[in-house]
Amino acid sequence: MARHQGRGMASINYPIGMNLGGDPSQALVHANPDGKFTVALSAIDLGQGMKQVSRQIAAETLGVPIEDVYVDTADSDTGPHDMGSFASRGTHRVGNAVIVAAKEARGVLLEAAAEELEVNADDLVTDGKGNIHVRGAASKSITVKAASQAAQFKQGKTISGRGIFLIPLSTVHPETGEMSPVTAYAHACLVVDLEVCDETGDVKVNKLTSAYELGRALNPKMVEQQLVGGAWMGMSHALYETPEPYYPNPEHGGRDYNQYLMPGPGDIAPHDITVLERPAPDGPFGGKGPGEMCANPVLPAVANAIFNAIGVRIDTLPITPEKILRALKAQGGARPQVRRA
Amino acid sequence: MARMPVQFRLNGSDRAVFVEPAETLLGTIRRGLGDFAPKFGCGQGTCGVCTVLVDGEPRLGCLTLSVTCEGRSIETASGLADGPTLHPLQAAFMEHFAAQCGFCTPGMLMAAKALLDRNPNPTRVEVVEAIAGNVCRCTGYEPIINAILAAAQQRGARRA
Numbered sequence: 001m002a003r004h005q006g007r008g009m010a011s012i013n014y015p016i017g018m019n020l021g022g023d024p025s026q027a028l029v030h031a032n033p034d035g036k037f038t039v040a041l042s043a044i045d046l047g048q049g050m051k052q053v054s055r056q057i058a059a060e061t062l063g064v065p066i067e068d069v070y071v072d073t074a075d076s077d078t079g080p081h082d083m084g085s086f087a088s089r090g091t092h093r094v095g096n097a098v099i100v101a102a103k104e105a106r107g108v109l110l111e112a113a114a115e116e117l118e119v120n121a122d123d124l125v126t127d128g129k130g131n132i133h134v135r136g137a138a139s140k141s142i143t144v145k146a147a148s149q150a151a152q153f154k155q156g157k158t159i160s161g162r163g164i165f166l167i168p169l170s171t172v173h174p175e176t177g178e179m180s181p182v183t184a185y186a187h188a189c190l191v192v193d194l195e196v197c198d199e200t201g202d203v204k205v206n207k208l209t210s211a212y213e214l215g216r217a218l219n220p221k222m223v224e225q226q227l228v229g230g231a232w233m234g235m236s237h238a239l240y241e242t243p244e245p246y247y248p249n250p251e252h253g254g255r256d257y258n259q260y261l262m263p264g265p266g267d268i269a270p271h272d273i274t275v276l277e278r279p280a281p282d283g284p285f286g287g288k289g290p291g292e293m294c295a296n297p298v299l300p301a302v303a304n305a306i307f308n309a310i311g312v313r314i315d316t317l318p319i320t321p322e323k324i325l326r327a328l329k330a331q332g333g334a335r336p337q338v339r340r341a
Numbered sequence: 342m343a344r345m346p347v348q349f350r351l352n353g354s355d356r357a358v359f360v361e362p363a364e365t366l367l368g369t370i371r372r373g374l375g376d377f378a379p380k381f382g383c384g385q386g387t388c389g390v391c392t393v394l395v396d397g398e399p400r401l402g403c404l405t406l407s408v409t410c411e412g413r414s415i416e417t418a419s420g421l422a423d424g425p426t427l428h429p430l431q432a433a434f435m436e437h438f439a440a441q442c443g444f445c446t447p448g449m450l451m452a453a454k455a456l457l458d459r460n461p462n463p464t465r466v467e468v469v470e471a472i473a474g475n476v477c478r479c480t481g482y483e484p485i486i487n488a489i490l491a492a493a494q495q496r497g498a499r500r501a
Contacts, residue, residue, distance in 0.1 A: 256385060256387055
């Protein structure tokens, strides 16, 4: 019996959203009589932080404090249409729609303020603290609340904005087949260090080292939590979980949480993450988003590391001890590959 | 079958309810007493989201019969905060981004509280053991483990 060390690497380009001309998001923004703003979406936040990021984007675009923005979402009866939370699209698609809606609402807000201050709306700026004032003359000012109330009760204006983000359908070149299905790609590189036991087929992941390029990290702590949790899920896909271990034969599938294996708190490995920020030209404030890409590079990197450790190529997931032992038997034992420092 | 009277303390308040003989503590707490902090996950004791404390010990609400809790003291995540002041574990979970979808959080908090109440200064391995019966799909466990260790450290610093 021996435990063989292995190191594997994978690099990925990950498309943000599914751009075949049918992946729009919409947002509606309106001011309330107390000078606070509601962003209506039907996009879903399952805990990744889409709601928080939409709130940051709306506050930044409107020029108001983040405390004054409320994001009302996850109800398709009350929010405008959204394709959903998939393909790492939330920050990029919803964020862009929120910017468009918030810009329109800001325009009306400044018009209402201009009417009250008897100045030109083009000369007005926001201080991000709830005030609107004439550029270069901070004393000539009105609060966002007063401007909202004047619009509502005196001027008869709705301070609101509509936003949609839709990338037109990419045409296919008839001769070359060339097309641009995606406008923003995120990138990642991940190295896995693990060891494989050639007697039991057990794989122990010892360390993950990764670099992710995902546009501007609009909320760095949430990016980090996505990357940590996503890499765990990637490890789970690579080594543990499946509803049908003998696919297409449905037998022996996990039927409950006991049988549907996932790595527990004792199976996790230290993960050293580097985030590279290269703002995307068409991203909201340069953001693209982590999303699915958090998990994706882990799978090929684990498979490569197992090859590096014992010299067998396993091309179906998850890479269970049974598959490793069968492959080792077929090969006639472990053949550790060259290891680079 | 006749319903049976049960009295216990729930988060410091005396409560009395009539329960079916086979009713689970989780069902009584959620439907009978309206405390929705403990969650219903698998219903067979494998996911840990229903974890509550019975006389300070972590118990799976979905596998505990309500009638066995007569005279006991039950704690759920609803009782952690003191008015507007969060429990150190809740504050640490927030600080360390230890929740994403949040479904496992009430169970994780109670499993962690049981640990810190009996072992105020746990090692990382002891924290891992304490939450080994609680499944999380989002966080990868690392932020949860770090939050519990941080809460323990903070409590220690307050005592010193």
